[in-house]
Amino acid sequence: MSGLNGDFIPPAKPVIGEAEIEAAVRVLRSGLVVQGPEVKAFEEEFAELVSGRHCVAVNSGTSALQLTLMALGFGPGDQVIVPSFSFAASANSIRLVGAEPVFVDIEPGSFCLDPAAVAAAVTPRTVAIMPVHLYGHPAAMGKIMEIAERHGLAVVEDAAQAHGASLNGQPVGAFGTAGCFSFYPTKNMHSLEGGMISTADAELARTLRLLRNQGMEQRYANEIVGANMRMTDVAAAIGRVQLRQLPDWTAQRQANAKALDSKITSMVIPPVADGASHVYHQYTVRVRGDRGAAQKRLTELGIGNAVYYPTPIHRLKPFLTEEGTPGPWELPETERAAAEVISLPVHPSLSQADLERIADGVNLAGGAR
Numbered sequence: 036m037s038g039l040n041g042d043f044i045p046p047a048k049p050v051i052g053e054a055e056i057e058a059a060v061r062v063l064r065s066g067l068v069v070q071g072p073e074v075k076a077f078e079e080e081f082a083e084l085v086s087g088r089h090c091v092a093v094n095s096g097t098s099a100l101q102l103t104l105m106a107l108g109f110g111p112g113d114q115v116i117v118p119s120f121s122f123a124a125s126a127n128s129i130r131l132v133g134a135e136p137v138f139v140d141i142e143p144g145s146f147c148l149d150p151a152a153v154a155a156a157v158t159p160r161t162v163a164i165m166p167v168h169l170y171g172h173p174a175a176m177g178k179i180m181e182i183a184e185r186h187g188l189a190v191v192e193d194a195a196q197a198h199g200a201s202l203n204g205q206p207v208g209a210f211g212t213a214g215c216f217s218f219y220p221t222k223n224m225h226s227l228e229g230g231m232i233s234t235a236d237a238e239l240a241r242t243l244r245l246l247r248n249q250g251m252e253q254r255y256a257n258e259i260v261g262a263n264m265r266m267t268d269v270a271a272a273i274g275r276v277q278l279r280q281l282p283d284w285t286a287q288r289q290a291n292a293k294a295l296d297s298k299i300t301s302m303v304i305p306p307v308a309d310g311a312s313h314v315y316h317q318y319t320v321r322v323r324g325d326r327g328a329a330q331k332r333l334t335e336l337g338i339g340n341a342v343y344y345p346t347p348i349h350r351l352k353p354f355l356t357e358e359g360t361p362g363p364w365e366l367p368e369t370e371r372a373a374a375e376v377i378s379l380p381v382h383p384s385l386s387q388a389d390l391e392r393i394a395d396g397v398n399l400a401g402g403a404r
Contacts, residue, residue, distance in 0.1 A: 096217025
């Protein structure tokens with residue numbers, strides 16, 4: 036596919052290079068392909084990204100969230116505060132353990148949980164807060180942790196899009212009770228598919244390891260009821276290669292975002308909170324006018340773009356009331372974001388010419404300021 040001014044620029048471009056292929060082949064030839072030495076090494080190496088916390092590798096980011104809630108003992112009757120402006124996996128994980136998602140609004144700048152809305156949503160049934168570091172921007176963890184500590188709540192960070200992001204020098208995944216990462220192919224780093232859980236609690240880490248492996252630490256010595264959510268050694272080997280490249284890729288994403296910031300004049304560029312290190316899983320702008328027309332024009336120009344997320348979770352069918360309505364939620368910033376945002380290419384494979392085409396195309400699509 037090509038646009039009016041050149042080849043199509045994809046909104047995301049997963050990297051699968053020779054190093055990843057060689058790592059996968061090496062593991063396949065070894066015969067040690069599931070929950071073996073590569074997984075252990077990946078966990079140890081990933082720990083450096085989250086202040087040395089215990090790390091437990093699993094088969095997806097959704098599994099990471101679900102297993103964490105299971106390990107913490109949450110279930111029917113419990114409430115977990117979560118943003119509605121996120122991928123459905125955030126709330127799905129809560130429902131999968133039988134608990135109830137309580138949707139609260141976001142801050143307009145970061146697109147992450149609004150701490151004031153979180154504080155107002157706490158009830159006697161609340162057991163946890165699930166902040167989502169959306170698009171790679173860290174949530175306001177200082178304020179969220181204060182609320183959690185005041186009410187004795189767990190904090191499960193959904194860091195699926197935020198590998199290496201930080202707030203005031205502290206990495207995401209190292210604030211709460213646990214942090215959950217995804218290694219889906221379009222993430223800032225991947226393992227083809229997979230997830231990771233970080234925690235400072237050694238006992239919680241052990242429970243997570245039991246839960247991912249049918250409740251066993253020693254084969255056939257089942258201690259609890261568990262599931263099969265293990266990471267393969269092939270995935271871990273690919274993840275280890277990607278992890279080594281993550282710092283350079285992150286720096287390139289940030290440089291690309293800075294270049295776009297300096298050139299885009301017709302749409303609202305993504306702000307960054309004080310003290311935040313944004314890793315730009317997505318470069319998400321707000322459209323001032325007709326978003327559909329802007330997307331159509333961008334596509335004609337060969338510039339990939341997407342809306343994350345057009346429908347807030349509380350409006351998705353599985354989360355409607357029995358009457359088919361969205362429920363009692365008043366989420367004006369969530370609704371506004373869902374109606375205005377467009378994510379543009381920011382991945383490390385972009386050239387300087389690509390960045391100029393993207394900025395010029397956005398300014399054409401959005402109109403002059």
